[in-house]
Amino acid sequence: MKKILNKWLGRYFSNEEAVLVAVMLASFMILTATVGEYLGPAFTALIIAFLLQGVVNALVRIGASQRMSVILTFFLFLVGLVTILVGLVPLVGRQMTLLLSEAPDILGRLQVFLAGLPERYEDYVTAEQFEMIWLRVSEEIGNIAEQLLSFSFSSFPSVFAIGIYLLLVPVLVFFMLHDRDKLVRFVTNLLPKKRPVMTSIWSEMNIQFANYVRGKAIEILIVGLLSYAAFLLMGLNYAALLALLVGLSVLIPYIGATVVTLPVLVVAYMQWGYSSEFFWLFIVYGAIQIFDGNVLVPLLFSEVVNLHPIAIIVAVLLFGGIWGFWGVFFAIPLATFVKAVFNAWPDSSLAELESTVD
DSSP states (O other): OHHHHHHHHHHHSOSHHHHHHHHHHHHHHHHHHHHTTTTHHHHHHHHHHHHHHHHHHHHHHTTOOHHHHHHHHHHHHHHHHHHIIIIIHHHHHHHHHHHHHHHHHHHHHHHHHHHTHHHHTTTTOOHHHHHHHHHHHHHHHHHHHHHHHHHHHHHSOOHHHHHHHHHHHHHHHHHHHHTHHHHHHHHHHHSOSOOHHHHHHHHHHHHHHHHHHHHHHHHHHHHHHHHHHHHHHHTOTTHHHHHHHHHHHTTSTTTHHHHHHHHHHHHHHHHHOSSHHHHHHHHHHHHHHHHIIIIIHHHHSTTSOOOOHHHHHHHHHHHHHHHHHHHHHTHHHHHHHHHHHHHHSOOHHHHHHHHHHO
């Protein structure tokens, strides 16, 4: 066993840079797991600055100075932040409160609807079987609601924590944009001058990571705004809340849209029943999903490496379980990063084979 382990270590860790990369990855994971909660504002600011860097680059390309581009981009960020805090958050909060207050009535009406199913499909489901199924479903819904409620109260940040984020994140974003070159130079000076493995990983990740993160932010914005406009024009209840869910659903490929479709259709049915409004909403919602899958995704993510659906789902489950929302958001680029590390990792046995052939 010891011989096999030594052979394996010699194959993959004989290169000094490989050992350094492994130490850096392990250190980052340990740092995130231990003090990641305290570094939350810094991580959040880093992600926002990365998203805004594309705006800065665009302004520089059209002739604006670097300093003016940073100031204008930061001003747009502040306008967007204030708009969200003043407009979106209170609106979604009111609709969430209203939905929770009407949840018992919605469940009751849903039960009445389901109670008629045994009469329509008596050859498949008896009234007794349906009663047992509904009782079980009701218990599960109650347990889930209780867990969600307790989770929300326990995990909701304090006013002090919110104040820290609102104070520190904008300041950090500004300095990350303003001193980007200095920060990048400082980090690269800490690394070895000859770093072929790191260079290979960075070359594979640079364009793909930037395109994915910025593209996903644009996709969330477009899908959310289209959904909100459609729901609002059709008079659907909880339009802002449902549109927010639809926008965020694009974070989870293959699963998000399917999961969010249920509450949209349930709210529409409880409001209109089997009417023309319900079917028009179904058509419009389906058109938004088709537009997202067949127009937005190919347009925004044309340069992102395609991953197998199984790899994407596993990445969403794994990184989402570790880092929550940000883990889901970065699941695909993180999976691409793992692939890049795997492709660039030095293999001494392959190097010996190539030298022998030469």
